[in-house]
Amino acid sequence: xxxxxxxxxxxxxxxxxxxxxxxxxxxxxxxxxxxxxxxxxxxxxxxxxxxxxxxxxxxxxxxxxxxxxxxxxxxxxxxxxxxxxxxxxxxxxxxxxxxxxxxxxxxxxxxxxxxxxxxxxxxxxxxxxxxxxxxxxxxxxxxxxxxxxxxxxxxxxxxxxxxxxxxxxxxxxxxxxxxxxxxxxxxxxxxxxxxxxxxxxxxxxxxxxxxxxxxxxxxxxxxxxxxxxxxxxxxxxxxxxxxxxxxxxxxxxxxxxxxxxxxxxxxxxxxxxxxxxxxxxxxxxxxxxxxxxxxxxxxxxxxxxxxxxxxxxxxxxxxxxxxxxxxxxxxxxxxxxxxxxxxxxxxxxxxxxxxxxxxxxxxxxxxxxxxxxxxxxxxxxxxxxxxxxxxxxxxxxxxxxxxxxxxxxxxxxxxxxxxxxxxxxxxxxxxxxxxxxxxxxxxxxxxxxxxxxxxxxxxxxxxxxxxxxxxxxxxxxxxxxxxxxxxxxxxxxxxxxxxxxxxxxxxxxxxxx
Numbered sequence: 388x389x390x391x392x393x394x395x396x397x398x399x400x401x402x403x404x405x406x407x408x409x410x411x412x413x414x415x416x417x418x419x420x421x422x423x424x425x426x427x428x429x430x431x432x433x434x435x436x437x438x439x440x441x442x443x444x445x446x447x448x449x450x451x452x453x454x455x456x457x458x459x460x461x462x463x464x465x466x467x468x469x470x471x472x473x474x475x476x477x478x479x480x481x482x483x484x485x486x487x488x489x490x491x492x493x494x495x496x497x498x499x500x501x502x503x504x505x506x507x508x509x510x511x512x513x514x515x516x517x518x519x520x521x522x523x524x525x526x527x528x529x530x531x532x533x534x535x536x537x538x539x540x541x542x543x544x545x546x547x548x549x550x551x552x553x554x555x556x557x558x559x560x561x562x563x564x565x566x567x568x569x570x571x572x573x574x575x576x577x578x579x580x581x582x583x584x585x586x587x588x589x590x591x592x593x594x595x596x597x598x599x600x601x602x603x604x605x606x607x608x609x610x611x612x613x614x615x616x617x618x619x620x621x622x623x624x625x626x627x628x629x630x631x632x633x634x635x636x637x638x639x640x641x642x643x644x645x646x647x648x649x650x651x652x653x654x655x656x657x658x659x660x661x662x663x664x665x666x667x668x669x670x671x672x673x674x675x676x677x678x679x680x681x682x683x684x685x686x687x688x689x690x691x692x693x694x695x696x697x698x699x700x701x702x703x704x705x706x707x708x709x710x711x712x713x714x715x716x717x718x719x720x721x722x723x724x725x726x727x728x729x730x731x732x733x734x735x736x737x738x739x740x741x742x743x744x745x746x747x748x749x750x751x752x753x754x755x756x757x758x759x760x761x762x763x764x765x766x767x768x769x770x771x772x773x774x775x776x777x778x779x780x781x782x783x784x785x786x787x788x789x790x791x792x793x794x795x796x797x798x799x800x801x802x803x804x805x806x807x808x809x810x811x812x813x814x815x816x817x818x819x820x821x822x823x824x825x826x827x828x829x830x831x832x833x834x835x836x837x838x839x840x841x842x843x844x845x846x847x848x849x850x851x852x853x854x855x856x857x858x859x860x861x862x863x864x865x866x867x868x869x870x871x872x873x874x875x876x877x878x879x880x881x882x883x884x885x886x887x888x889x890x891x892x893x894x895x896x897x898x899x900x
Contacts, residue, residue, distance in 0.1 A: 484591035486631075489584040492555035498590035505550075505557060508873050512547045514560035515877050516568050519544050524808055527836045531877055547876065554579035556876050578879055582869045588631055597627050597636040600716055603723050610724060612653050614863050618644065622723075634868035641866040641883045642710045643721035646702065646799055648864050649829055649888060651724060652676050655863055668856030671827045671890055674793045675700070679728045699729035699771065701788070703798045705779050705817070707734035710801055712743055715766050722770045734774040735782065749776060758782060778813075783820045791824040798828040801883065802837075805830070806844030818848060822891030827856055829888045833880040835859075838887055845889065857888035 483497060491497060493505035513522045515531035517538045525533045545560035554576050559565040565572065601623050604610075611617035615637060619627065627633045648654055650672060656664045664672075679700050686694040704710060711734040722730050740749065740761070752759045758781075763772040775782065782788065798821055804810040805818070821828055832838035838859040845853055866882035 484587055484593075486588075489587045489591065490555060490580065491583075491587060492550045492552075493557060493583070494550060496587065496590075498587065500590060501586060504873060508557050508876055509546055509548055511874055512557070512876055514545045514547055514564060515571075515875075516559060516564040518542045518564070519560075526807070527834070527840075529836070531875075551576060551579070555583045556871070558876050572877075575877060575879060578869050579871075579876070582871050582879065585631060585634060585868055586871075588635065595632075595635065596625055597632040598639070599625055600720055601723075603726060606726055609653060610651075612648050612651055612655050612863075614655075615867070618864070622720075634866075637864075637867045638882060639713060639717050640720065641862075641864055642713060642801065643718055644864045645831060645862055645883050645886060646797075646829065647721055647724045648862075649857065649886065650675055650679060650797065650827075652680050656857055663858040663860050665855055665858065667854040667890075667893075668827075668888060671793060671854075671856055675795075675797060675827060678794045679725050679730075681727050683727075696729070698795055699731040700725075701731045701733060701796045703733045703735060703779075703788075703796070705735050705798060705800050705821075706803050706813075707736040707739040707774070707801075708741070710734075711736070711739040711774055712741075715763065715772070718772065719766060719770060722767060726769075728769070730770050732770070732772045733788075734772070735777065735779045737776060737778060739774050740776050747774075757785070758787065778817070780816045780820055783817075791826050793826050796824065796826045798824075798826060800828065800830045802831055802833055803841065804837075805841035807837075807840070811844065815848070818845065822849060822852060825891045825893055827888055827890050829857075829886065831862060831883040832859075832885045832887075833882075834884055835861075838885045842887065852892045853889050854892050855887075855889050857886065859885055859887035862886040 491501075493501055493508070496502050496505070513519065515534075517531075517534040518540050519535060519542050520540050521532050521535040522544045523532060525536055527533075547557040547560060549559045549562050549565055550557045551559075551565060551572065556579050558572060558579070559568065604622065608621065608623075611621040615633070619636075624636075627636055649656065654664075654672075656662055658664045658666065658669050678697055681697060684694045684696075686692050686696070718732060721732075722728075740747065747761050750756060750759050750761065758775050758777050761774045763774075766772065803814065805814050830838070830841060832841060842859055862883050862885050865884045869879045869881055872878040872880065
């Protein structure tokens with residue numbers, strides 16, 4: 388029996404006196420947005436058969452959409468108690484992998500999804516041994532293909548078929564090549580093993596307490612944006628005591644918190660020595676912060692409390708991929724950092740709805756909705772999300788989002804690959820249009836090389852028509868988890884490892900007598 392208003396000692400007394408069954412729970416009101424209707428993420432109603440445990444909880448408790456916790460893996464707890472309440476007493480114990488038993492080779496993994504990944508790697512990823520011929524253009528100095536080009540190899544390419552016994556990931560075509568190149572493989576073997584265990588942790592069936600997020604916070608309690616530890620503490624997240632849990636939590640939170648760390652008035656990036664923020668960046672971000680941190684206006688309920696409010700701050704996320712499918716409670720954390728601002732998140736990109744057809748069928752394009760936008764406007768009364776499966780330059784030509792205002796608009800590009808040979812053609816038409824708007828453009832990168840390559844391409848492409856707002860460098864709120872590239876298992880990346888920002892150059896005219 389749990390309650391937000393009664394201590395456990397009092398509850399035990401009530402049970403003895405009144406004889407209340409221990410399976411009944413008191414009704415607790417929602418901690419936030421209890422009076423706001425909320426639309427779930429699918430417009431269609433799905434019929435589900437509840438088990439007896441779920442039926443008892445439905446009869447005995449009232450659950451708010453804001454009280455849901457995220458669980459990954461079969462058998463995990465689908466509904467959690469409200470944030471701040473005691474842990475649930477009834478929890479299905481269907482944990483398939485214990486914390487001490489997370490390491491398994493990909494091919495012999497107990498998780499079918501990981502076994503399918505192993506089969507995909509063995510049929511698509513090539514052996515990095517320098518004896519093989521080069522299979523593609525060299526991307527960076529750390530690329531294994533660079534060793535093949537330098538050695539001028541003659542052996543034909545071969546797919547990876549041998550799994551390292553230390554990391555459990557298919558990395559070489561044979562045991563002979565693995566042993567011959569072990570010195571090079573040992574540099575990343577420990578990190579590969581960590582990524583292996585993190586992937587199995589997601590399929591372990593355990594309860595993911597790190598995916599329970601706090602609700603709104605009173606404005607007097609300011610968040611500390613210095614690093615992950617200070618942010619999680621001042622935002623009153625549940626304590627995360629395990630490194631693995633910390634890696635899983637930051638893998639999702641890195642997207643909204645990276646945006647907030649740049650545009651927030653308490654941003655760790657400043658114009659002091661080593662702060663990386665430029666003078667032009669201070670000008671641009673000050674304009675945006677003026678709107679996203681509105682002053683108190685005395686607004687309130689009733690006729691006397693009516694006040695004019697500013698339009699919502701539009702955050703355009705271009706080339707959206709995985710970030711567009713994040714649980715909406717993750718993106719709501721961005722709004723909680725700006726409690727008095729209206730925020731409109733706009734995901735744009737041809738892959739923004741990949742593998743989400745069952746969740747949101749794409750609407751027909753009509754005169755009122757020419758680009759088939761999917762609108763989610765009941766997340767909260769301060770947040771709205773719109774998704775477009777379209778290229779930005781097409782919508783820009785149609786003047787769909789005009790006019791742009793540095794006080795209300797911002798562009799965000801997560802790992803855009805502006806200078807990457809495989810994606811550079813997709814940005815050649817978009818980049819000049821972005822610079823025309825004169826609003827901040829925030830970019831992230833997987834590595835230092837990735838960011839510097841994108842920066843060089845932007846400067847060479849626009850030939851001095853760019854103002855640098857934030858110098859490239861490591862993102863304080865990067866993902867702490869390392870991810871595998873299934874097409875190249877030796878390519879380890881960290882989500883939003885680095886961040887930088889720029890805008891179109893602004894010219895100021897002065898009058899002379």
